Every structure is written in structure tokens, then in C-alpha cells.
Amino acid sequence: MNRPAGEPPADDIEYADPGLARERTELAWTRTAISFAAVGAAILKYHPVVGLPVLALSAVVWWLGRLPGAAVAGGTRDRRLLLITLTITAISAAALVLSFLGHGSLLLR
């Protein structure tokens, strides 16, 4: 993330150059989004009703990674991370239900 030399106010944490940490973190968000897409695609084959929303979530996750987080806003809570946790909890609950159903029980039967 190269910024023009004249732009950053030196004392603002948002524009303080944290080395490549910001870029690494964005790449980590991209990996997480790809993981969501993989999970969604895996579920999609047998349970389209559950798989499609998870697949769409991967785009949301990718977009979340571009939002300013705790490194910029400060504090000890981050709604983006909380959303990830809640989403994974919901996915695991859905997976638990689906694992006791047959193939495609929700839609294809």
C-alpha cells in the first residue's frame, strides 16, 4: 500500500505506515474469503439452499477485509471479526443439521 508522500498525517494511526502488515492482513482476508467460497461450493452440490448463501458470503468476507478494522478504529471489539465468528457458528449449526439429513433433503426431494 504505497501512499503519496504528501498525503499521510504523521500522527494519524490510519495513515501510519505499518510496513506490509496491512497488505498481509488483506491477503489473509482474501484467503478466508476463498475458504468460505470453497465451503459454499462443497455444500452447494448437495444442499443448494445452504450452499448458495455461503458462497455469497465469500464476497461479503472479501469486502469486509477492505473495511477499516481495529487497527484503524481502535478498541477491543471488531464487528467484522464478530460477524465471521457468528457466521461460522451458523454454518456449523447448518452442517450439523445437514449431516443428519440425506442428500439434498432440503430442496431436491
Added chain:
Amino acid sequence: MTDQTSGEDRGAPPGTGDGARTGDRTGTGDRTGTGDGTGTDDGTEPDARYTFANERTFLAWSRTSLALVVGGLAIAQLLPPFPGVPWGRHVIGTPLILLGCVISVTSYAEWKASQRALRHGKPLPRSRVPQILAIAIAAIGLVAAALALVSAVRSP
């Protein structure tokens, strides 16, 4: 290297210019300070690199938990049933799904604890997630081995 957020900074009077921000007070007012500071009770802003690293750690655990959940679902649904032990797939798959859920929630709690420690210049709390993961995976592996044996005995 958390020297720049060490405890001495907390006692500084407000307005000394080392990040007298106001945005961090929302939602964290339930915690009280350590008693020696007169500034915000939320510590001081750590180096952004530490916050980014903390976030990446959380994301890595999230990917791990997603993999566990989808792995458990795949075992329960795609694996052919154990001969003689028809419920065997669920015995392996359900704990994996639950483990993914537990790791996701735990890693968020630990992100929060680490962020708090960073803001107060305290040592980072030790993570319990690797221990949880190792013990649970070992237990599930033992169960899977037992299932395979039982299945081999029962099936002709």
C-alpha cells in the same frame, strides 16, 4: 516488543499527544482501569502491526474451523457407511463440526483478550486453541480407529 505501550504511558495526562483518541470509549466503558491512570480505561493504541497480526491469527483460526466444519459434514454425508456400524460416520463427523464451532468462538475471545493485553502493554495471554485442537483431533482419531476395528470385526 510492547515497550511503546508499556504501563508508564497510561499515567500520562490526557492531551500529551500520544494518541488521545476518543473513538475507543464506546462499548468498552464497562471495564475499569488499573487504578493508576487518569486517562481512558481502554489503554493506549498499540502499534498497528500488532493489531494486524492479531487479526491475522484470528482469521487463520477461522479458516481452520471452517475446514473442520466442512470436513465433518463431508464425512457424515459423502463417506460410504462403515459396514456393520451404520452410525459410525456421525460419530466422527459431528465432533468435527462441533470442534470447528468451538474453535471459531474461542479464537474470537482470544483475539479480544490479546487486543486488550496489547492496549494495556501486558504480556499476551497464552492461547488455548492449539491444546483444544490437538486433544480433540487425537480423540477423534482414536474413535475413528476404534470404529474401523469394530466395523472390520462385525462385517463378514
